[in-house]
Amino acid sequence: xxxxxxxxxxxxxxxxxxxxxxxxxxxxxxxxxxxxxxxxxxxxxxxxxxxxxxxxxxxxxxxxxxxxxxxxxxxxxxxxxxxxxxxxxxxxxxxxxxxxxxxxxxxxxxxxxxxxxxxxxxxxxxxxxxxxxxxxxxxxxxxxxxxxxxxxxxxxxxxxxxxxxxxxxxxxxxxxxxxxxxxxxxxxxxxxxxxxxxxxxxxxxxxxxxxxxxxxxxxxxxxxxxxxxxxxxxxxxxxxxxxxxxxxxxxxxxxxxxxxxxxxxxxxxx
Amino acid sequence: xxxxxxxxxxxxxxxxxxxxxxxxxxxxxxxxxxxxxxxxxxxxxxxxxxxxxxxxxxxxxxxxxxxxxxxxxxxxxxxxxxxxxxxxxxxxxxxxxxxxxxxxxxxxxxxxxxxxxxxxxxxxxxxxxxxxxxxxxxxxxxxxxxxxxxxxxxxxxxxxxxxxxxxxxxxxxxxxxxxxxxxxxxxxxxxxxxxxxxxxxxxxxxxxxxxxxxxxxxxxxxxxxxxxxxxxxxxxxxxxxxxxxxxxxxxxxxxxxxxxxxxxxxxxxxxxxxxxxxxxxxxxxxxxxxxxxxxxxxxxxxxxxxxxxxxxxxxxxxxxxxxxxxxxxxxxxxxxxxxxxxxxx
Ligand code: SF4
Ligand code: SF4
Ligand code: SF4
Ligand code: SF4
Ligand code: SF4
Numbered sequence: 001x002x003x004x005x006x007x008x009x010x011x012x013x014x015x016x017x018x019x020x021x022x023x024x025x026x027x028x029x030x031x032x033x034x035x036x037x038x039x040x041x042x043x044x045x046x047x048x049x050x051x052x053x054x055x056x057x058x059x060x061x062x063x064x065x066x067x068x069x070x071x072x073x074x075x076x077x078x079x080x081x082x083x084x085x086x087x088x089x090x091x092x093x094x095x096x097x098x099x100x101x102x103x104x105x106x107x108x109x110x111x112x113x114x115x116x117x118x119x120x121x122x123x124x125x126x127x128x129x130x131x132x133x134x135x136x137x138x139x140x141x142x143x144x145x146x147x148x149x150x151x152x153x154x155x156x157x158x159x160x161x162x163x164x165x166x167x168x169x170x171x172x173x174x175x176x177x178x179x180x181x182x183x184x185x186x187x188x189x190x191x192x193x194x195x196x197x198x199x200x201x202x203x204x205x206x207x208x209x210x211x212x213x214x215x216x217x218x219x220x221x222x223x224x225x226x227x228x229x230x231x232x233x234x235x236x237x238x239x240x241x242x243x244x245x246x247x248x249x250x251x252x253x254x255x256x257x258x259x260x261x262x263x264x265x266x267x268x269x270x
Numbered sequence: 271x272x273x274x275x276x277x278x279x280x281x282x283x284x285x286x287x288x289x290x291x292x293x294x295x296x297x298x299x300x301x302x303x304x305x306x307x308x309x310x311x312x313x314x315x316x317x318x319x320x321x322x323x324x325x326x327x328x329x330x331x332x333x334x335x336x337x338x339x340x341x342x343x344x345x346x347x348x349x350x351x352x353x354x355x356x357x358x359x360x361x362x363x364x365x366x367x368x369x370x371x372x373x374x375x376x377x378x379x380x381x382x383x384x385x386x387x388x389x390x391x392x393x394x395x396x397x398x399x400x401x402x403x404x405x406x407x408x409x410x411x412x413x414x415x416x417x418x419x420x421x422x423x424x425x426x427x428x429x430x431x432x433x434x435x436x437x438x439x440x441x442x443x444x445x446x447x448x449x450x451x452x453x454x455x456x457x458x459x460x461x462x463x464x465x466x467x468x469x470x471x472x473x474x475x476x477x478x479x480x481x482x483x484x485x486x487x488x489x490x491x492x493x494x495x496x497x498x499x500x501x502x503x504x505x506x507x508x509x510x511x512x513x514x515x516x517x518x519x520x521x522x523x524x525x526x527x528x529x530x531x532x533x534x535x536x537x538x539x540x541x542x543x544x545x546x547x548x549x550x551x552x553x554x555x556x557x558x559x560x561x562x563x564x565x566x567x568x569x570x571x572x573x574x575x576x577x578x579x580x581x582x583x584x585x586x587x588x589x590x591x592x593x594x595x596x597x598x599x600x601x602x603x604x605x606x607x608x609x610x611x612x613x614x615x
Contacts, residue, residue, distance in 0.1 A: 007534050009350035041533040154532050162530060171512055171548040178516035178597075179338035179543065181310065181329055186599060189303030195509045195599055220549050221510040221564060223600075229507075230599045234303075 005045070007162050015161065018050035018062035019093075020083055022069030022076050023103050023130065027147040028094035029068055035150050042154060045161050064089045064160070066143075070096040070103045070249075072130045084137040089160075092139045093153075095146035095215050097132060100249035102146070104130040108246065132249065144168065145201055146215035146248055152200060169199040170220035173212050177203035185211045191236045193244050196222040196251075217250025224254045272443040275464050276457040281439065283455050285317045288365045288402070294334060295367035296324035314367070322368050325411055326593060330519030331373045334364060335380065335397045338516070338543050342393065342526070345537040352537070360396035368406040372416045372591040374424035376519030377403075381427070382583050383522060393541075402447060405431035407471065410479045413592030415605055417476065418483040421589040433468055440468045483590065483605050484612060485576075491612055492577045496569075500610040505565025507600040508547065514571065514594035514602070515545030520587050521571075523551070546571045572607060 005012045019029055029051075033039065049059040065087035071077060084090055095101040107129050109115050116124050133139050143153060159166050169175070173194035177184075180203055185192045192211035194203070198219045205212050218224075224245070231241045242258070245251040276284075285293070293314040298321050300308050309324040311331050337359075346353040377398065384394040405428040416422040424431065430448035433440040440460060443449050460468070515521035525544045530537045544551055547567045552560040561567045579587035588604060595603025 005534070006349070007530070008347060008352065038532050041531075045532065045534075155529065158530050158532055158534070162534070164530070170550040170553075171510065171545075174509070174511035174513050174599075175516065175545070175548065178329075178513050181333070183299060183302075183308055183310075183328060184597070184599070187302040187308065188300070195511050219510075223507075223509045223564075226507050226509055226600050 005161070012161055012163075014045065014047045015063040016049050016059075016061060017046040017064045017066065018059070018083075018087070019048070019052070020050070020065060020067045020069075020079075021052070022067065022080065022097070022133075023072040024069030024094070024096040024101065026068065028096075028145075029066075031147045031150045032153060035154075038150075038154060042157065045157060060086050062087055064091060066091045066093045067097050067133055068093045070100045070130050070132055071136060072103055072106075072127055074126055074128060077136050080133060080136055089140045090133070090137065091141045091143060092133050093143050094148045095144065095217070095248045095250065097139075098134075098142045098144055098250070099217050099252070100130045100132045102248060104132075104249040104252075105246065106130055130249075141166065142168070144198060144216035149201055149204070171199050172219040172222070173197045173199045173201065173203050173206065173216075175199055176201070177206045180207055182206050182209075185209065186230065186234045189234075191231060191234070191240055191244065193227070195230065196224055196227050211244075213244050213247050214250060215248045217248065218254060222251070222254060224251070224258060228258060272449065273460050273465075274441040274443055274452050274457040275435070275438050275460045276441065276452070276455055277438050278434075280455045280457075282317045284451060285320065285367065287451055287454055288367070288404075289317075291363050291365045291402070293320075293365050293367055294331075295320050295369075296327055297321050298324075299328070311366075320367060322406060324368070326413065326591065326596060328593075328597065329517050330376060330591070330593060331366065331369060332376070332380070332519050332521075334366070334401065335377065335394055336384070336522060336543065340393060340541050342539045342541050344539075347530075347535055347537055358393045358396040360400055363400040363402065364397075365402045365404070367404045369403055369428065370406060370408045370591075371424040372414070372421050372589040373519050374403065374405050374427045375416075375421035376589045376591070378424075378427040379520050379579075379583075379585070379587055379589065380522060402445075403428040403430075405442075407431075407433040407475070409475055411592070412480045413596050413603070414479065414590060415481040415483045415592060416590035417479050418481075418485055419586055419588055419590035422475070423472070433471055435464065435467050435471060438464075440464055440471075481592070481605050483608050485586070488586075488608070489577045489580050492573060495611045495613075498611050498613075500607070501565045501569045503610070504602055504607055505563060505568050507602060508564045508568050509600055510547050510549055510564055510567065511599070512545030512548045513597050513599070514547060516543065517593040517597045519589060519591060519593070520575075521545065546574065568602070572604070572611075575604075576608070 005014050049062050065083050092098045106115050156166050176199045177194055190211045193214035194206055194212040197212050197214040198216040245255045295314050296309050297312050297319045298307055299310045302308055309321055310327045310329055314320055343354055343356045384391040405424055429445040431442040523544045524541045526541050528539050575588040576586050
C-alpha cells in the first residue's frame, strides 16, 4: 500500500479522504463499504483518514471530504463549516446532501413546532428547516442518488485520482431507460419522473418496473411544464406528480413555479 | 429476381431449419394500460415466441447491429505502456425472422453511412454481414408513413421476403442461402394466379395508408423555414430526452467514453448511442454548447433526417416507421412537425 501509485508511468498522489454524515440514513456510506469485490482497490487509491462507519481512528487532515446528509440542526452548521475549512474538495454525497433528500419533506408542513412535537414528543431537540449543504457552504462536486451508485462513486474517485474530468449526464433518465429497452411505464399505467430527472443511475427503478421518483434531481433540461401535460394525459393528478417531485427536494425551485400558476387554472375549471 | 411459394403450414419447418442459429424476431412483450399488445424484437426460443402479426415494435432492429453500448477496445495497462485489445463483438450469426420493409430499408440506410462510406465501421459491418434476414409484408398502421418516404417496399438488404397470400407465402429470394433453405422445404414456382394475388395484396397495402408526409422540395423548404416559429413551438414541448433517437431505426449518433478501472490496471473505450436532442450532444471541451436551445436541437434532428442526409445520399434518412412519434411523451411526430414547418397545420 505504501508503494507509489502510478498510471502509465505518471506518479499519482493518493488523496487523503474523509467521510462525514449529517441528517441521513447513512445508506450512501454503506454503499461504499458494501462492495467487497472492489473495496481493496478502492482503499488502494485513496487514504481514508476519517470514516466513522468503517473505522475508529480520526484525523482532520484530509483533501477530500465526502459528506452525506442534510442540515437539520443548528449544531450541524458549525460542524459543516469546520469540514469545509479543512477540506480542499467538498463532495456532497447523495440526495440528502445535494437537495435535502427525504428529510426535507418536513419543510412541507407549515408548523415546524407541531412536527417536532409529533416526532419527539416530550423530549424535543433543537431542529431547523432542512437544507442541502450548499445552503451553508460551497460544494465542489455532487454525487447524486438515493442511494448513490457505488459504481459511479468508484468512477468519480478514479477520475479524481488520475486527473480526468468528472461529468454527470445532463440528459434525463428516459435516455438510459430506452437504451435498456424497457416498456415506458406511462404506457403501463404508472407515473414516472424519468423525463425530467438527471440520468446516471442507468434507470435503476424503471428497469425494475417502478416509476422514477426523481432522487437524482432535475436534469439540466427539466421540462416540468411538459411533464405536467404528460401526467394529465395519462390520467394522473398534479398532486401525484408533486408528491414525487417533492420527495427528494431536487425539484424545489421548479415545483414552486407549478404551485404558483396552478391555482388560477384550477379556479378556471370551476 | 427468383420467386417461390410455399404453404403456410410449412413456415414452422422453415423456422426450425433456420433455428440452428440464434433466432431474433418480433415477440409479445405485454399489454399496455388499455389492453393493447406491445411488441418488441428479441431473441426467440421457440417458433411460438414469434408474433408475425405484430404491430410496430417499441424499439427498432438497430440494436442487433448497433448496440446501445458497445465496448470498442480494452487496454491492459503496464507500468509505462499498454496493450490494446479489439473485439468487434461478433460471435455467431443471427437469423432475423419477420422484418418489415421500413426496418430493412433502415438497415440499408445505415449501410450507406457505416459500411459504404469513407470510414467503414468494422463493429457494424461484422454484425450486419452475419445476419440472415427473412422479410415480411405488413399492413400500414395509423402512424406509418413509409410510402411517403419511398421505403414501403424493400428491394435489397434481405435474404428472403415473405408476403402473406392467405393460405401460402409468396417469397422473393435474394440470396443463395435463402434459395437452399427454400429447396429444403420444397417450395414451388408461383403460378400466374399467385402473381395476380401478390399484386393485389400490395395494391391493397398502398390504399391503406392513413398518414402522409409531403416530401416534395422538402430540403429546400427546410432551408427557407430555418427560422420558422414552428420550431420554437415544438421546442417548448420537447423534453430533450433522446427517446426519439433511441427508438429510431436509423439514428446512429454516438459518444465515446474512456474509462479506467479502479485498480488502474485496465481501461476501456465504450461507444454509446446518443441523440442530437440531448443537451450534452453539442457540448465541446471547454464547456461551450453549440445548440443550447431545445428548439435548435429538435430542428437539427429533422435537418439531419430530411435535408443533410438527402444532400449526401439522395434519399432521406427517415423510413417513416412512426416509432419516434409513438414513443415521444410530448407527442412530437414527424408528420405534424413537417406539416407545421411547411406552414399547414
Ligand atoms: S418509464 Fe419513465 S424513464 Fe422510462 S421512458 Fe417512460 S418516462 Fe422515461
Ligand atoms: S430511476 Fe429515478 S428514483 Fe430511481 S434511482 Fe434513478 S433517478 Fe433515482
Ligand atoms: S412503416 Fe411501412 S413498412 Fe413499416 S410497418 Fe408501417 S407499413 Fe409496414
Ligand atoms: S422529440 Fe420527443 S422523444 Fe425526442 S427528445 Fe423531444 S420529447 Fe424526447
Ligand atoms: S425519424 Fe421517426 S419515423 Fe423516421 S425512421 Fe426514425 S423513428 Fe421512424
